[in-house]
Amino acid sequence: MDAPIPALARPARAAARRLREADEVLLASHIDADGLTSAAIAATALERAGIPVATTFEKQLDEEAIAAIAATDYETVLFTDFGSGQLDVVTEYAERKGFTPIVADHHQPTDAETAYHVNPLLEGIDGGSELSGAGTTYALARALADCGRDPEDHAADGNRDLAALAVVGAVGDMQTVDGELVGANAAITDEGVAAGVLDTTKDLAMYGTQTRPLPKLLEYANDVRIPGITNDRSGVVRFLDGLDMELKADGEWRTWADLTHDERRTVVSALVRRAVRNGVPAGRIDDLIGTSYTLPREAPGTVLRDASEFSTLLNATARYDRADVGLAVCQGDRGEAFQEAKRLLRTHRRNLSEGIEWVADHGVTREDNCQWFHAGEEIRETIVGIVAGMAYGANGVDRSVPMIAFADADKGETKVSARGTSALLRRGLDLSTVMQEASRAVGGDGGGHTIAAGATVPRGTETAFVEVADDVLGEQLD
Template sequence: MGNWEKLKERNKLITEEILKRDEFVIVNHHDADGLCAGAIMAKALERKGKTFENITVKQLYSETIQEIKDKGKNYVFVDFGSGQMDLLEEKIKENFFVIDHHQTVKSDYEFHANPFLFGFDGGKEVSGSGMAYLVAKEIDEKNLDLSALAVVGAVGDMQEYNGKLEGLNAGIVEDGEKVKVLKKENDLRLYGKISRPLTQFISFSTNPVFPGLVADDKASAEFLMEKGIELKTKEKWRTYSDLTQEEKKNLTSSLIIHLIEKGCSEYIAGKIIGETFTLLKENPKSPLRDAKEFATLLNSCGRHGMPKVGLGVCMGDREEIYQKAMELLLEHRKQLREGITWVQQQGLQEEKEFYFFDAGENIKEEIVGIIAGMLYGSLLVGQNKPIIAFAKQSEELIKVSARATDNLIRQGLNLGKILKEICFEL
C-alpha cells in the first residue's frame, strides 16, 4: 500500500523549489508517455511565466547528460532519470529535478519524485506523465485539465491492467472527469475506433491480434459482412464510431467468439472490453478524441525521429504540426503493413523454446517489436513460445525485441529479465 501523504509532500517540496527558479530545460523520453510528461511540465511552467526549453531523447546515457548539461540553469527530467541519479548528481549537481515512474537506484536526493520510493507500483499505478501531472497539480489547481494528457500517457505506457487504469491513475481519471476534459466508458478497447475503416480496425489490431484476420483486409471484410455489418455508408468507409449500439454489440461478441474459436482463453478474449477514454475537448472526428489513438500518434512521431511534432500536438497545435503528425501516423501504418508482409514472405525460424527472425535493415528497429507482437495473429506462429526479433540499429548495434502472449506472461515468463541476463553474459 502506497503512502500518498509522503508522495504528496515530496511533490510539494519539488513544486516550492521549482517556483523559486527560472530558465528550465525539460528533458523527456521520446515515447507517448514521455512526450505527454514533457508537455505537462511545459504547460505548468508556461502558465507560471517561467522560461523553458524542451529536449527529447531516446535514452539518458552519460554522453547525453554531458551534451545537455550546459543548456540551462535548471533541469527537469521527466519519464526517466531515476535509474541515473548517480550520474545526474555527479554532472549537474543540485540544479535538477527528477519526476519518473521507473525502478530507481538508491538515492537520497530530495528533488526526486518516484512512486516506488513511496510504496506505489510505477509499472501499473502511475506513468511518467501521471507523475508529472501530480507535480503540475501541486504547482496550481488550475492544471487539472492536464489530466487528459496524463491519461494518454498512461494508455501509451500500456498501464491498463485488467482492462482499466488503477491506483494513482484512477485518481487522475477522476480529476479529468471533474473538469470535463475526459469521459470514461466501458467499450471495445481496440485501437482505431475513430480513424480506421472497419476492415483495418480489425486487421491491424495489435492488442489483441485476431488470428486469420491480421494484416488481411479481405478476410476482415468477409468477417464483417458475414456478421451483417455494412462496410460503407454511400461512398464513405465506416468506422467503429459510426456503428449503431446494436452493431457495436454484434461486432464485440463476434470478435470474442472468434478469439475463443482460435484457441484464446475466455479470460484473454474478454479483455477486449474495458475502460476507454474520450478527450472531450477534441474534435469528435479527430483521432486525438480517443486516448489510445492519441497515444499511437505520439508514438509514431517518436519512432520516426520527429518527437518535436508529437510535443507540438501535446502543446495544442491542431494545424500545421498536427497535419505533420497525421502524415507520420500514416507512414507508421504503412511500415507495419510492409513489415508483416516481409516476415510472412521470409518466414520465421523456430527453436525449441522460441521463434525468431532477423530483419536486418528490412524493418526499422523502432517498430520491429510491434511486428513481432502482431505475428501472434498471423497463423505463422503458435501461442506457446515467445518471439525474438532483431533489426539493425547502427553499424555497431543490433536492436533486440521480444514479445510473448498474455498467457505466457501470466505463467511467469519475464522476457525483460531473460534478455538482461543474456546481455550480461555476452
C-alpha cells in the same frame, strides 16, 4: 491540498517548490508517447507557473546525453520519463557542473540519492502497471498548481485538464491491466473525468475505433482471434453484410465511432456469437470488451479523440525524430504540426507493414525459452520493437515463449527489443531483468518493463546475448 496520488504528494511538493524557485528550466524527456506526454504536461505546467522552459528529447539518457545536458549551463534540469535509472550518473554530473536535477520517472531507480525525486516505485506503487512517466509528471504538475503564486487562477482547474495527456501516456506505455487502467492511473482518470477532459466507457477493445472503417477495424484486431474475422477481409465483409444494418454512408464504410449505442451493441453481440460458435474460449471472449478512454474535447473521428490512437500518433512522430511535432500536438497545435504528425503516421504504418512482411518472409529462430529474429538494416531500430510485438500477435505465431528482435543501430551497435504476454507474466516473466542481465553479459545495457523491454549491445554479440537471455528465461518461467 488534495493530491491525486497521496503517496507521491510529499516528493511532488518538494520538487514543485524547487521548480518555483527557478528562473528557467531545461526539460529533458524520453522520446516515446509517454515521454512526449510527460514533456507536454511539464512544459504546460511550468509555462502556466510563469517559468520559462526549454525542451530537449533523448532516445536514451546515456552518459553522452547527460554530459550534453550538463554542458547547457541550465541551473535547473527536469528529467521526465527517464532519469531514475541513470541517477548515479546524473547526480555525478550535477555535482560537478553545479545544476539541480529534478526527476519525475517511473523506471527502476539506481542506487543514488537526490533531493527531488518523484518516482512511484519509491512509494510502493508499481511503475509498470499503475503509473507512467506522464502520470508521475502529472502528480508534479498538480503540485505545481497547488503551490502557485496565484491561487485565484482556476482556469486550468489546478492542472487537472492535463489528466488527459497522462492517460494517453499510460496507454502508450501499455499499462492497461485486463483492458483498463488501474491503481494510480485510475485515480488520474477519475480526475480527468471530473475535469471534463476524459470519458471512459466499456466498449469494443479494438484499435482504431475512431478512424478505421469497420471492415479494417475487425480484420486487423488480433488480440482476440476470431476465425473467419481476424485477418480475413472477405470474411469480415460477409459478417457485416449478414448483420442487415446500414453500415455504409454514401457508399463508404462507417467507423465504430459513427455507430449509435444500439448499433454497437448489435455488432458486439453478433461478434460474441460468432466467437462462441468458433470455439473461442470464454476467457478470451471477455477480452473483446475493455475500457476505452476518450478525449471529449477533441473532434470526433480524429486520432486525438481516442487515447490509444493518440498515443500511436505520438509514437509515430517520436520514432522519426520529430518529437517537436508530437510535443506541439500535445500542447494544442491542430494546424501544421497536426498535419505533419498524420503524415508521419502514414509513413509509420507503411514501414510497420513492410516490417511485418519481412518477419513473415524470413521467419524466427526458436530456442528453448524464446524465439528471435535479426532484421539487420531491413527494419528501422526505432520500430523493430513494435514490429516484434505485432508479428508476435499474428496468426500462427507461438506465444508460449517471448519474442526477441534485433536490428542494426548506429555507432556499431545493435538494438534489441523483447515482447511477452500477460500469460507469460503469470508464469514469472520479467523481460526487464532478462534484457539487463543478457546485455550486461555482452557489454551492453538494457532494461524496461516486465512485459516489454529493450537493450543496446555491441554488434556481433547477438548470439551470445540470445544464449544468456535463454538461460535467464529458463530460470524465470515455470
